[in-house]
Amino acid sequence: MVHFVDSVLRFGSPLWIFAFLLCLAVWTTTAQAEPDVVGPPQPIIAISGDDVILPCHLDPPLNVQRLTVVWSKPDLKPDPLDRLSRVEYVHLYRNQHEVPDMKIQSYVSRTALSADGLKRGNISLKIRNVTVADQGRYKCLIPKLKSEVKEAILELVVEQRSVETWTKETPLHPRDLQTPDPKDESGDTVGLQYLHILIPMLVVLLTVVGAFLGYYLLNYKCRKNDLRKYGPPEEQLSA
Structure with missing residues (x-):
């Protein structure tokens, strides 16, 4: 014993x-393996009249099709006449589709997320026909993400198209002016992200x-x- x-x-x-x-x-x-929302550290520069992609993704990748994705302008102040002090959104994705309620009027029919990109944690926002008024800071947020880093801030700089440059330089093909689709933006880095x-x-x-x-x-x-x-x-x- x-x-x-x-x-x-x-x-x-x-x-x-x-x-x-x-x-x-x-x-x-x-x-x-806990995913964090990641945005670019440097400003995104676009030319007025072009389409632009505001990059934002989860690292490591995570399917966020069933989560809420919010794009907003953090420097935008609520309407003083609104008793609830609500702030309008640039783009709101909820219940697997876009919610047009409380969307800034100037962004109606101009923003989109990639359905395929959401499956891989890519929540980049595409803005069509950008203008100088679109310039400023943007915030991408996933409120119900189980992580300490649920949001990222990035800056968009919109430059006026130079008429002189436009007439003197060799015209570019329209496909050369397009910004890559959100679903292709992080394709080359998915393999590296899985190393985590x-x-x-x-x-x-x-x-x-x-x-x-x-x-x-x-x-x-x-x-x-x-x-x-x-x-x-x-x-x-x-x-």
């Missing part, structure tokens, strides 16, 4: 260490293998010490 208790106490420590390392690895994987998930999973796997290997070696060493201390089991002696 004493020998059994001694073995339990001796082998209990590696098991607790293994459980602790496994829980720590799983927690690390979950923490690193693959690397923690590899850490978990290595931790589990290392814990089992350490437990086996320690168990083997303890059994070898028991043979030296107590001798072979009674069954072997009787044989």
Whole structure:
């Protein structure tokens, strides 16, 4: 009985260490896989009359088709005549479609999100036929995102098209003036973003293998010490 208790106490420590390392690895994987809303650090420059993409995405990628996506202008003040002090939106996506209520009138029929992009966490906003009035700061927000970083702020700079430059320079084909579609904007970086998930999973796997290997070696060493201390089991002696 004493020998059994001694073995339990001796082998209990590696098991607790293994459980602790496994829980720590799983927690690390979950923490690193938590998506954050990411926007560009530099201003987006557009020419008046062109279409522009305001880039914003989740890192690592996450399907947000069933979540609410809000694009607004944080510097826009509410109407003083509105008792509820409501602020109108640039674009509001809810229940898997655009909600036109409370949309700024000047942006009606001019904004769009990519349906395919939403599946990959790309919430970039396309604005058609930008004007100087569209210039300013924009905020992309996912209110119900389970993350500490639910929003990003970016700036749009709209420059007037130069008439002199337009007449003297070689005319460009319309396709050269178009901004890439939101769904293609982050296509080249999706593989790199998935590394945030693959690397923690590899850490978990290595931790589990290392814990089992350490437990086996320690168990083997303890059994070898028991043979030296107590001798072979009674069954072997009787044989």
